[in-house]
Amino acid sequence: AQSVTQLGSHVSVSEGALVLLRCNYSSSVPPYLFWYVQYPNQGLQLLLKYTTGATLVKGINGFEAEFKKSETSFHLTKPSAHMSDAAEYFCAVSGGYGQNFVFGPGTRLSVLP
């Protein structure tokens, strides 16, 4: 079984500041890990994913995340926030193809001018 926790339901940063959104997971099998972004009134869009191989993965819009097995974490970062990054971010875990996806509760990112 899998589960996901996201620390902080709402994060505010200033434009140009570092973005750090936290995700911790629990999985009984080697996890596949994902970050999705949801803009208002839109569907979920994949930001990045970890399956196997390199533990630092880069995604769209300058975001990246690092898989740390020892910490069971997959935190999302971006060096410099833009106003357009304001959205809801969801971390998800899966046991691989054919397995259920479990989503975290989400973190709403606000970017202040």
Add this chain to the structure above:
Amino acid sequence: GAGVSQTPSNKVTEKGKYVELRCDPISGHTALYWYRQSLGQGPEFLIYFQGTGAADDSGLPNDRFFAVRPEGSVSTLKIQRTERGDSAVYLCASSLGAGQSTGELFFGEGSRLTVL
């Protein structure tokens, strides 16, 4: 199609009525998922199809909820005797077949259901 298509985008109904929500996945995607998202929460798993069969329906909240995918493509989520607590956005996602996919889900824009 180019993306996952869900209809209707908005549905307002009265308590006790029957509702159908439709999902048309990306062409060639054999896996199809239904999720429910309430305001301020993450997507909650409902059911997953592999082809025509429901591989995992453990997320369906009760027997008022039912989903079908008779030809392995379009799926319909059916809700009987709707209750106000069923109000949510119902999300559909699809995924490539085994051996071709790392399991990434492609989502539609959702069907917003409001039960008055």
